[in-house]
Amino acid sequence: MKQKLIYILLLFVSIISYGQVNLSLEPDKAEYNGREIVNLTISLELNGGDLLQQTKFQLPDLSQFNLIGSGSVTNSFMDPVTNTVITEKITRLALEPKKKGKIKIGSVLVTVSNKIYKTEPFEIIVKDVIKKTPAQNTALNEVYLNMEIEDREIYQDQPTIAVLKVYSRNIDNLRKVRSIQLPQQENINVHPVHFRKSEIDPSDMGGNMASQVVAVFMVFPNEAGYVEVPAVSASVNTLAHKNKILSNKVKLNVKKLPEGSPESFKNAVGNFKVDVYCETKEKAEIEKPIHVVVKVSGEGNITDMKLPGIEASPDYEFFTPKITSKVYPGKAGMKGEIFANYIVVPKKRGEIVIKTEDFSFFDPEQKEYIDVPAEKLSIHAFSHEQVLESRTTVEKVNEYTNNFLETVNTPVLKTTSFKVKEKNKFNWNVLFVNIAILLSLVITYLVFRNWQKKRSLVKKTVSPNSLGSVAETEKEIKATLKTDITDYFNYLKNLKENNEHAKFFETVEELDSEVRNQYFQSSSKDFNQFLENYKGSHIAEEYRNLVQKIQMEKYTPVKSEEGIDELFNTIVNLYSRISK
Structure with a gap:
């Protein structure tokens, strides 16, 4: 009888643990100052693969708040201990309180597997707000930053892309956001991708607010576990004040690198x-320095590794290198080349082998460590006597002459200026270049003479015309400078179809320069002001948006x-339309 009771009890406990539902509603804090934003987090945890969420979250009465924004994320994973599927759904609400004092927030309802679950109601306190000028309140309370990171589960030292957006009900407030400060923290490395503002989306957040991307950056976590990316700060500049706003924080699940890494693996x-x-x-x-470069190229955490x-070797001596880099943002991290310039001094005569240290890296795509074979550089070092003996007679005379001119300097003539420059061989390139220059000068002279003859004939046969008014003259100059832009359009179409993107954007810049020259405008800023004065603000706004769009597409990885x-x-x- 006792064994049956124990069996029934264990079965009942296993059923409860297999089909468990946890629903919670929590604020970020209990007390708020005035119109400070209230952040509510709704969490639903389903322990069991048979549990099914049948309805969305039924929110309580939020009539005492203004809904600023909302966002949801769903994660599913297998618990290795209980061997059950766990599903987590988290929804975050950003609310703006309409009144002060105690505000009661009711229960959230949800139906899971034909059963209704609800949270416990609670109260929050909204304190009095310090009175500020209306302009300052409007700018501060109607502009919000949001940091979005799509890939939140990555390996240690693997990058993830973060996008910073600014939201506001008033589109004019988006232009007031300045001085973006990226997060700084010991357990992460942050590298900007760009700070170019995107086109404004007038109907984000369900049509309630306008949004604009103001920054894109990469985050490299350098430790495993749950790593929180700090908030990004920015300033909202108004005519009278400068306010600081903060974005949300994002938590990353940083996976530890697999075990069994080789000894040559660092990070x-x-x-x-x-x-x-x-x-x-x-x-x-021997005993004379030479320059040896160790170049590391690729894509990943190249700037931080x-x-x-x-x-080290008894055959040579080297010193701390000078590091230079050519790095730019790529698709899977920072991409480019790092150069370590070493000064190496040979210590013995004969063959010397300079060898790099063993090196290995972790490839996140293949999920394995890859060893890179050590690179070797063979150099034959000579003694000073051997270097002198290998020189030709001309080189020896040049050296003796230079030594004399360096050591003897008369007060009448500065002889060091007559030093003979050594040349190992005749430079045929200089000869060919000189011949080409001479031929070009002759051809230019002949063309100029022919043009002069034709011009003198025209002057004799054609009668002088009236100079006309200033407006007519300007119109004639514009007609001569006007370029047939359809040729550019056909050429751009061919480049687009052949996927020659670099040449495509170069041709776009040439087209823009030609069109600006038609109106005697040297820069895009002056041209934009010209369009606003003579073509209308609508054309000027389209031109500004096009310039931004060209830059975004040009530098998109x-x-x-x-x-x-x-x-x-x-x-x-x-x-x-502009060139008409």
Whole structure:
């Protein structure tokens, strides 16, 4: 009988643990100052694969608040202990209180597997607000920053893209956001991608607010576990005040790198390649420095990883390198090249092998460690006597002459200016360049003479015309400067179809310069003011948006055919109207 009771009790406990539902509603704090934003977090946890959410969250009466924004995220994973599926759904509400004092927030209802669950009601306190000028309140309370990170589960030292958006009911407030400060923290490395503002979306947040992307940056967490990305700050500038606003914080689930890493692995995550070469073209000589470069190229956390160096050897001596880089944002991290310029001094005569340290990296796509073989550079070092013996007679005479001119300097003539520059061989390129210059001068002279003859004939046969008015003269000059932009359109279409994106954007810049020259405007800023005065504010606004769109598409890491097609159609439409 006792065994049956224990069996029934265990069965009952297992059923409860298998089908458990947890629903909660929590504010970020209990007391708020005036019109401070109230953040409510609704969490629903379903422990069991058979549990089904049948209805959405039924919110309580929120008539005493203004809904600023909302967002939801759903995560599902397998619990290895209980071997059950756990589903988490989190919804966040941003509310603006309409009154002060105690405000009661009711229960949230949801139906799961034909059963209704609800949260417990609670109260929050809204205190008196310090009175400020209306302009300051409007700018501060109607502009909000939101940091969005789509990929929140990454490996240690693997990048993830963060997008910073600004929201406001008034579109004019979006232009007041300045001085964006990216987060700084010891357990993350942050690198900006760009701070270009996107086009304004007038109907974001369910049509209640306008939004605009103001910054994109990469986050590299350098430790495993749950890492919280701090808030991004910015300033809202008005005529009388400068206010500071903060974005939300985002928590990342940083996975620890797999075990079994090789000894040569430090913290490189991505895909990399190592090269070593010598920049010195002269013969290596004992006790004379030479320049050896170790180049690391690839994509990943290249700006934050530990670079492989040169292995120590009794055959040579080296010093701390000078680090230079050519890095830009890529699709899977920072992409480019890092150069470590070493000064190496050979210590023995003969063959010397300069070897790099062992290096390995973790590839997140293949999820494995990859060893990079050590690179070797062979150099033959000569003694000073061997270097002197290998020189030709002309080189020896040049050296003796230079030594004399360096050491003997008369007060009448500065002889050091007569130093003979050594040349190993005849430079045929200089000869060819000089011949080409001479031929071009002759051709130019002949063309000029022919043009003068034709001009003198025209002066004799054609009678002088009236100079006309200033307006007529300006019209004639514009007609001569006017370019047939349809040629540009046809050329841009061919470049677009052949996916020659770099040449496409170069041609767009040439087209813009040609059109501006038609109206005697040297810069885009002056041209935009010209359009606003003579073509209307609508054309000027379209031109400003097009310039921003061209810059965004030009520096986008991955270019889509739809985006290029849309950009091409916009260019043809706008420049056709401007150039009329």
